[in-house]
Amino acid sequence: MYHAPGSMHFSGTCSGSCGKVLYASGDPNELGVTTFNPIKVELSHEAMNLIYDKLIEWGADGNFYPALIASWDISDDGLIWDLSLQQGVTFHDGSPFNAEVVKWFLKEMETGPSAYMVGSIDTVEVTGPYSVRMILKYPEPNMLFNMAQPFMTVPEHGSL
Numbered sequence: 475m476y477h478a479p480g481s482m483h484f485s486g487t488c489s490g491s492c493g494k495v496l497y498a499s500g501d502p503n504e505l506g507v508t509t510f511n512p513i514k515v516e517l518s519h520e521a522m523n524l525i526y527d528k529l530i531e532w533g534a535d536g537n538f539y540p541a542l543i544a545s546w547d548i549s550d551d552g553l554i555w556d557l558s559l560q561q562g563v564t565f566h567d568g569s570p571f572n573a574e575v576v577k578w579f580l581k582e583m584e585t586g587p588s589a590y591m592v593g594s595i596d597t598v599e600v601t602g603p604y605s606v607r608m609i610l611k612y613p614e615p616n617m618l619f620n621m622a623q624p625f626m627t628v629p630e631h632g633s634l
Contacts, residue, residue: 526627527563529576530618538618542571542628552613559604565630573600579628580608588625 530546531539542563547556563571577600583592594614599607610617620626 526629528624528627529621530626532619532622538622541622542576543621546618552615553610555608555610555617556601557606557608559606561604567630569630571628572603573606575628575631576606578631583626588623591620591623591625 528541529543531541533539540560542560543557544560545558548554557576559573559576560571565571577598580592580595580598583589594610594612594617595608596611597609599609601607614620
């Protein structure tokens with residue numbers, strides 16, 4: 475198969491009974507995508523969903539479902555969000571996903587073009603190895619929606 479110079483290619487295979495093979499190709503410059511770093515990307519691409527996991531999934535039914543965040547509890551005033559994280563998750567490089575990664579990620583998101591997604595977050599506290607408390611400046615009715623966007627896919631801490 476011919477691949478244009480400079481194009482990006484993703485492919486995956488599996489052994490056993492999975493029965494699916496993924497192949498996608500595209501020149502990121504033609505797609506308007508200059509990076510797949512979710513913290514720095516200005517134009518999202520579906521490939522990011524294949525590379526990284528989201529904090530929360532947004533279902534076709536319009537409901538929000540656990541992903542890297544296993545469960546969440548929101549205070550009545552909407553200012554305190556207690557997040558319980560999935561355990562046993564590792565990144566491509568073998569490093570663990572945990573509360574420190576989430577704290578780092580949410581802080582790093584403030585530095586990129588999608589900073590508005592986390593603009594309502596005042597502080598992020600690690601309350602346990604797999605639990606985080608977000609304290610908001612003001613109630614953010616779009617926070618679940620924001621956390622379910624491709625911009626909010628979490629890369630491993632040391633890879634960027």
